[in-house]
Amino acid sequence: MKTYNWGIIGCGNVTELKSGPAYQKTNGFNLVAVMRRDAEKVKDYAHRHSVPKFYTNADELINDSEIDAVYIATPPDSHEYYALKVAKAGKICCIEKPMATSYEACVNINKAFKEKDLPLFVAYYRRSLPRFTKIKSWINDNKIGDIRHISWILNKPANSIDLSKTYNWRTDSAIAYGGYFDDLASHGLDLFTFLLGDISEANGFSINQQGLYSAMDAVTGNWIHNSGITGSGSWNFGCEKREDHVQIFGNKGKIGFSVFDENPISINSNGKIESFHIENPENIQIHHVQNIKSHLLNESLHPSTGSTATHTAWVMDRILK
Structure with missing residues (x-):
């Protein structure tokens, strides 16, 4: 080898x-x-x-x-x-x-x-993490029927760095116009295209509500996947407490999970509710890196390439603009 x-x-x-x-x-x-x-x-x-x-x-x-x-x-x-x-x-x-x-x-x-x-x-x-490949398998197996909509709410309070107005490149609009949206929402939006396919239309609004830094701190967005599935998201970085909730709605049930928190993933399929706790590995990129090796050895295609990430960047741009 x-x-x-x-x-x-x-x-x-x-x-x-x-x-x-x-x-x-x-x-x-x-x-x-x-x-x-x-x-x-x-x-x-x-x-x-x-x-x-x-x-x-x-x-x-x-x-x-x-x-x-x-x-x-x-x-x-x-x-x-x-x-x-x-x-x-x-x-x-x-x-x-x-x-x-x-x-x-x-x-x-x-x-x-x-x-x-x-x-x-x-x-x-996240495209390579077991907790999300499990969700992908539910979708592929039609566990919640025809999927209609996906929604995500991510809220966080301002942290001590924000409140002290200490320099942080993640909130410097010259580096990251969307602030924490660029850093964090990119993970989720990329994951959603992995789960549900590419996005054909996206739009949104972004503002700076708190005035703590130059980047945006509140963003809302809507999108449509190529398959016709609709999506919506709200990302606010000045709320009372942290919340990270995603729901995928189908005509036979729904799936719930967090993008960042290691909460159990759940599925309600035809009235039967199940939840699974799948821990992330100590080195959270290990599956991603192992998949790079498999790709280079022509054993399988890597799920996160320059092409898929470029599509995610397009979605992010459309929401911010």
Whole structure:
């Protein structure tokens, strides 16, 4: 079996437990290099995670002849910049979500990799998590009949960073116009296209209600899937308490779950109610990374590619605009 050597650009918090170790635990993958501009922090990361090479310059990592594939885990405003360099170097790539700061940037990235026939993945890892593949199986097995509508409410109170007006790139409109919507709602909307198919129309409203930062903090949206299923969502980041509720309505029942919280998933099918608690793995991207390996070995197609993530970016753009 071929072995793939990976390098990470941007070894910040998301790579500590969620993603970085997954590349080390996947058979056939080696994590051989990491990059971060802060020399002390990248050296510390490399030593703690037993990574043999570390860089403070992304170009050196990308052009390292030992590296076959690059995982870009920087803030989204630099994704396009680094991804185009990886494509030019002729290497496999996985990009953290959201794929980029705009739909147009996603199109540019996707085009660069398609022109070189290079695999491109995006870390919408919920498409690979067992709790959501279980829901996908219910839908495929017609457990709730013909699906009519999906709705999602995600509310969160302002956190201490917001209230203190401390700088946070996630709420800087120059990096993420939609604020937490860009960071969090992208996961759910991408998941919904995985479960119910692509979206043909989408629109919405976005405003800043609290004035705590420059990005939007309240968004509502509506959409229609290609199949005719309707959808609606409300995302507010200044409410009293956290809520994360999704319901899928069919003509024979409904499915309920949370996008982020590890609550049991539930199904009401023909009057019979069942719930299942399916824990997420310690390294939440492990199934996503293992699916990358299966894709590269031509064993199965990965559910989250540059093309699927570009579609999600289009939906996000339509709702925000």
